[in-house]
Amino acid sequence: MDLVPQLLFTGIGIGAVYALVALGFVLIFRATNVVNFAQGEFSMVAAFLMVVFAVDLGWPYWLSFLAALGGMAVLGALFNLGVYYPLRHRSYLPVIISTIGASILLANTTLALYGPQPQVLPGWFETQGILAGGVFFDSQYLLIIGVTAVLVAFQYWFFEHTLVGKKLQATSQDKEMASLLGIPVAGMIMLTFVYSAVLGGIAGILVAPVLFVSIGMGSTIALKAFAATIIGGFGDVTGAIVGGLAxxxxxxxxxxxxxxxYKDALGFLVLVVFLVVRPQGLFGERVAEKA
Amino acid sequence: MNVTRRAVLRGAGLSMAGIAGLAPTRAAFAAGDATVRVGMVLPVTGPGADAGRFALGGAKLALDAVNKAGGVLGKPLELVTEDDQTTNPGAVLAFSKLASQPDIVAFLGSIRSTQNHAMAPDILKAAKPVCFGGTDPTLTHLGNPWLFRFRPNDTYSARVIADYGIGTLGKKKWAVVHSTDAFGTSGAKALTEALGKAGATVALDQGYANQSQDFTPVVLAIRQAGVEVIGSYFTFENDLGIFARQLRQLGVAVPWVGSPSITNVTALKLAGPALYGTFGVADYAEDASDASRAFSKLYRDAYKLEPDNQSSWTFDAVTVLARAINAAGKTEPGAIREALLAVKGVPGAEGTYSFDGNGDGLHGYNVVRNDKGKMSFAKRVDFQD
Known part of the structure; x- marks a missing residue:
C-alpha cells in the first residue's frame, strides 16, 4: 500500500495544530514585538478547562467548548494586564522573561489544582474516523484541519475587511502613529492577547483527544509552533500557517x-537551515529592507 | 459528574496525605525519639509526576506499617523526599541534596533506568544502599555495590515476553517497538536476544523518542513488515496510549505483548479499548500471590485507587529495607548492604525477594491479559538463573 496519502494526512493534521499555536505567537509578536513563551500553556490550560467542564461537570460538549474559550479570553486579558502591561515601556527582554515566568506559573498552578495524572478528553465526534481509499482519516484531525482553515479565512476577513482589524494592523505596524490617529493602542493590544489566548485554547482543545491532556502538552506543542513560526517568517500570518503545515x-x-x-531532530535541522540560509523565514522581510 | 470532581479532590488529598504521611507515625514512640531517615528520589513534577504519586503512596503505606510494627532499631522510620523533575539532571540534583544529609542511611531511587544511570556515580560516592525500580539489566552490573533492584530486570521480562509470544501464542515473526532511552533500548536488546535464542525473527526493530505526538510512521512500518506479533518497551504511558489508538485505527490487529507499562493504571485509562486483548508482563499482578493481594487491599482501602507496579515496588522497598536494617542491627551502610544481600525468600507485593550477588531481588514476571480493561492473571514465570 502507498504510505504517502496516510502520511500526508497525518502530517497536515499535526501541522495544523502547530499552525494554530504559531498564529498566536505571530499575533502577539506583531502587536508587542515580543515572543510570548506562555503560548503553549494557553493550549494546556484550555484543555484542562475542557476536561473540567465536559468530563468533570458533564456539560454538553459545545457549551464546555464555549465556556473554555470564555475562560481563555479572561486568561488572555489577565495575562496582558499582569505580564505584559506593567513592562510595556521596557525593552523586549524583561517581557520575554516575564512570559517564561508566566508559563512556569500556569503549568505549576494547573499541576497543583488538578494533579499530575494525564486526562482523557473525548473527541467531538462519536466515530474515530473514516477509512477511504486505504487511508484512515482521523475525525479529530479532520476537525483540526477544518477549523484551522476556517480560522485562517476568518482572520483574513477580520484583519482586511473590518475596522477593528485594520486598527489592530495599524497598532502592530506603528504604535505611536496609531495612537496619534486616535486608535486605542492599549485596547488593541488587550484584544490581541485575548484573541491569541483563544487561538491557543482552540488548538489545545482540538488536539487534546489525540495527545491526551497533560501538564507538558503545551510546551511540546509550543516548541514546534515556535520553530514553525521561524520557518514561516516571524511576524507573518501566512508564514505561521505554511511553517506549521510544513x-x-x-x-x-x-x-x-x-x-x-530523530524526527524531532529533523524538524529542528530544518529550523537551523532556515536560521542560517534564510533567517527571515519563508515569508518574512529582511529587517534591513524595512528601514 | 461529582465522582470525578471528588476524584480531583481525592487526588489533591492523596498528595497532601502523602506529604503529611512523610512524618513517622509517632504514636508508638516517645516524643523526641530520633528517627531513622531514608531518602527518596521521585518525580513530583514533569511527565512522570503521576508515577511519583503512586510511588509515594506505596512507600507511605509501608512506612506506616513498619512504624506500627515498632519501626527500625526501636526508632521511627522517616522518609525524606526530593523531586527529580522526571529528568536526569533533576534526579542527580535530588540525590545530591539527599546524600548531603549524613543522617540518611539509605535511599529509594528511581523507577526509570536512565535516571538511575545518571545517579549511579554519585551513589557510588555516597556509599549507601539505594533501592531502585529501573529494569535495565546493566544497572546491577556496573560494579556499583550499592544498587539494589526491587523489580525484576528486563532480561526476565524479555524472556517472558518471548516465551509467551512464541510458546503460548505460537507467533514467530516479531516487531519490537521501544523507546530510545536506556530502559527501552536495553529492553529491546534483551528481547531480540531472547527471540533469537527461541528461533523467532525480528522483522522490525523500531525505536521512538519519548513524548512523541504521532506514531503513524511506526504503525505503517509494522503493517508493512507483516509481523505476527508485537513486543514493546514503552517508557511513558501517554506514548503507549497514542500508539495503541493509532495501531487500532490503522487496522493492525496482531497480538501485542508489552513490558509492564502496558498494564499500568494510567495506560489503561488513556488507551481504553485500544488495549483490550493485549498481553503484558507485569512485576505486580494482584492475583499472583497472597502478598500481592494483601498489598492491593491495603492500597485500595487507603487511596480508593487501583495500585500498580509504580506503587508496589516502593512498598516492597521500604518494607524489605526496614527488615534489613533491623537484621543488621545498626545503620552502618556496609551492614545494611550485607543484610539486603542476605534477604532470601521474603514475600512481597511484586514477588518473593531473594537477592543475588549483583543486587537483583526478583527473578521472574507475571503474564497478564487485558480483558476489557481489567487485568487478568495468566501465569507466573520464575527463573533460577
Whole structure:
C-alpha cells in the first residue's frame, strides 16, 4: 500500500495544530514585538478547562467548548494586564522573561489544582474516523484541519475587511502613529492577547483527544509552533500557517523515510537551515529592507 | 459528574496525605525519639509526576506499617523526599541534596533506568544502599555495590515476553517497538536476544523518542513488515496510549505483548479499548500471590485507587529495607548492604525477594491479559538463573 496519502494526512493534521499555536505567537509578536513563551500553556490550560467542564461537570460538549474559550479570553486579558502591561515601556527582554515566568506559573498552578495524572478528553465526534481509499482519516484531525482553515479565512476577513482589524494592523505596524490617529493602542493590544489566548485554547482543545491532556502538552506543542513560526517568517500570518503545515509534514515523512527517533531532530535541522540560509523565514522581510 | 470532581479532590488529598504521611507515625514512640531517615528520589513534577504519586503512596503505606510494627532499631522510620523533575539532571540534583544529609542511611531511587544511570556515580560516592525500580539489566552490573533492584530486570521480562509470544501464542515473526532511552533500548536488546535464542525473527526493530505526538510512521512500518506479533518497551504511558489508538485505527490487529507499562493504571485509562486483548508482563499482578493481594487491599482501602507496579515496588522497598536494617542491627551502610544481600525468600507485593550477588531481588514476571480493561492473571514465570 502507498504510505504517502496516510502520511500526508497525518502530517497536515499535526501541522495544523502547530499552525494554530504559531498564529498566536505571530499575533502577539506583531502587536508587542515580543515572543510570548506562555503560548503553549494557553493550549494546556484550555484543555484542562475542557476536561473540567465536559468530563468533570458533564456539560454538553459545545457549551464546555464555549465556556473554555470564555475562560481563555479572561486568561488572555489577565495575562496582558499582569505580564505584559506593567513592562510595556521596557525593552523586549524583561517581557520575554516575564512570559517564561508566566508559563512556569500556569503549568505549576494547573499541576497543583488538578494533579499530575494525564486526562482523557473525548473527541467531538462519536466515530474515530473514516477509512477511504486505504487511508484512515482521523475525525479529530479532520476537525483540526477544518477549523484551522476556517480560522485562517476568518482572520483574513477580520484583519482586511473590518475596522477593528485594520486598527489592530495599524497598532502592530506603528504604535505611536496609531495612537496619534486616535486608535486605542492599549485596547488593541488587550484584544490581541485575548484573541491569541483563544487561538491557543482552540488548538489545545482540538488536539487534546489525540495527545491526551497533560501538564507538558503545551510546551511540546509550543516548541514546534515556535520553530514553525521561524520557518514561516516571524511576524507573518501566512508564514505561521505554511511553517506549521510544513513542519508537520516534514516530521511525519522524515519519521517514515529517514528515522523515527530523530524526527524531532529533523524538524529542528530544518529550523537551523532556515536560521542560517534564510533567517527571515519563508515569508518574512529582511529587517534591513524595512528601514 | 461529582465522582470525578471528588476524584480531583481525592487526588489533591492523596498528595497532601502523602506529604503529611512523610512524618513517622509517632504514636508508638516517645516524643523526641530520633528517627531513622531514608531518602527518596521521585518525580513530583514533569511527565512522570503521576508515577511519583503512586510511588509515594506505596512507600507511605509501608512506612506506616513498619512504624506500627515498632519501626527500625526501636526508632521511627522517616522518609525524606526530593523531586527529580522526571529528568536526569533533576534526579542527580535530588540525590545530591539527599546524600548531603549524613543522617540518611539509605535511599529509594528511581523507577526509570536512565535516571538511575545518571545517579549511579554519585551513589557510588555516597556509599549507601539505594533501592531502585529501573529494569535495565546493566544497572546491577556496573560494579556499583550499592544498587539494589526491587523489580525484576528486563532480561526476565524479555524472556517472558518471548516465551509467551512464541510458546503460548505460537507467533514467530516479531516487531519490537521501544523507546530510545536506556530502559527501552536495553529492553529491546534483551528481547531480540531472547527471540533469537527461541528461533523467532525480528522483522522490525523500531525505536521512538519519548513524548512523541504521532506514531503513524511506526504503525505503517509494522503493517508493512507483516509481523505476527508485537513486543514493546514503552517508557511513558501517554506514548503507549497514542500508539495503541493509532495501531487500532490503522487496522493492525496482531497480538501485542508489552513490558509492564502496558498494564499500568494510567495506560489503561488513556488507551481504553485500544488495549483490550493485549498481553503484558507485569512485576505486580494482584492475583499472583497472597502478598500481592494483601498489598492491593491495603492500597485500595487507603487511596480508593487501583495500585500498580509504580506503587508496589516502593512498598516492597521500604518494607524489605526496614527488615534489613533491623537484621543488621545498626545503620552502618556496609551492614545494611550485607543484610539486603542476605534477604532470601521474603514475600512481597511484586514477588518473593531473594537477592543475588549483583543486587537483583526478583527473578521472574507475571503474564497478564487485558480483558476489557481489567487485568487478568495468566501465569507466573520464575527463573533460577
Amino acid at each position: 513542519l508537520g509534514v516534514i516530521e511525519t515523512f522524515g519519521a517514515a523515510y529517514i528515522s523515527v527517533p
